[in-house]
Amino acid sequence: GNSVTQMEGPVTLSEEAFLTINCTYTATGYPSLFWYVQYPGEGLQLLLKATKADDKGSNKGFEATYRKETTSFHLEKGSVQVSDSAVYFCALRSAGFQKLVFGTGTRLLVSP
Amino acid sequence: DSGVTQTPKHLITATGQRVTLRCSPRSGDLSVYWYQQSLDQGLQFLIQYYNGEERAKGNILERFSAQQFPDLHSELNLSSLELGDSALYFCASSVEPRGTEAFFGQGTRLTVV
Numbered sequence: 001g002n003s004v005t006q007m008e009g010p011v012t013l014s015e016e017a018f019l020t021i022n023c024t025y026t027a028t029g030y031p032s033l034f035w036y037v038q039y040p041g042e043g044l045q046l047l048l049k050a051t052k053a054d055d056k057g058s059n060k061g062f063e064a065t066y067r068k069e070t071t072s073f074h075l076e077k078g079s080v081q082v083s084d085s086a087v088y089f090c091a092l093r094s095a096g097f098q099k100l101v102f103g104t105g106t107r108l109l110v111s112p
Numbered sequence: 113d114s115g116v117t118q119t120p121k122h123l124i125t126a127t128g129q130r131v132t133l134r135c136s137p138r139s140g141d142l143s144v145y146w147y148q149q150s151l152d153q154g155l156q157f158l159i160q161y162y163n164g165e166e167r168a169k170g171n172i173l174e175r176f177s178a179q180q181f182p183d184l185h186s187e188l189n190l191s192s193l194e195l196g197d198s199a200l201y202f203c204a205s206s207v208e209p210r211g212t213e214a215f216f217g218q219g220t221r222l223t224v225v
Binding site: 036099100102103 | 116118214
């Protein structure tokens with residue numbers, strides 16, 4: 001079945017450091033890929049998405065590229081801020097299916 | 113603010129009881145999804161409704177049921193509650209049944225004691 005694997009957290013960085021959160025997936029066909037972010041005490045917010053191979057999703061300085069050859073969708077940001085501290089979820093939706101399949105989430109802690 | 117409203121925000125109840133969680137989707141969205149977020153299971157899809165009809169079913173227990181009303185709001189009913197049902201329950205909505213973007217509410221935190 002479809003599944004998403006994310007790196008274990010927490011990821012602890014200093015402000016202005018480079019961020020990478022790894023995400024790989026298993027799916028039939030050509031899924032759409034998403035990164036969601038959950039700030040403390042809040043719901044999930046869509047951060048970025050990519051719907052086909054080689055697409056790059058970007059938002060708020062975050063980027064992720066849909067790599068079909070490596071079945072990956074790694075999240076990157078060049079310079080993190082304290083306000084980026086949150087839990088990040090990688091997710092996929094297979095063509096023909098309505099539901100999102102989520103990874104386990106990666107907690108990011110950014111210190112000043 | 114995603115535009116998806118969930119009530120109540122917090123709920124504490126005893127084992128064996130029944131509760132109802134409510135979700136109002138974004139204006140114009142016809143599709144509603146329910147997800148459960150727990151420490152051991154992560155984020156799991158429960159069920160989807162589209163324009164009043166059940167569209168897809170995930171890992172939803174028989175003790176749980178849902179419905180979507182003509183005004184498009186949805187309710188998730190949880191009965192014979194067990195300690196393990198304690199979780200954060202999210203509702204999400206999208207315009208189409210296979211909408212590429214789903215907007216999530218802030219969730220209802222259910223604690224079963």
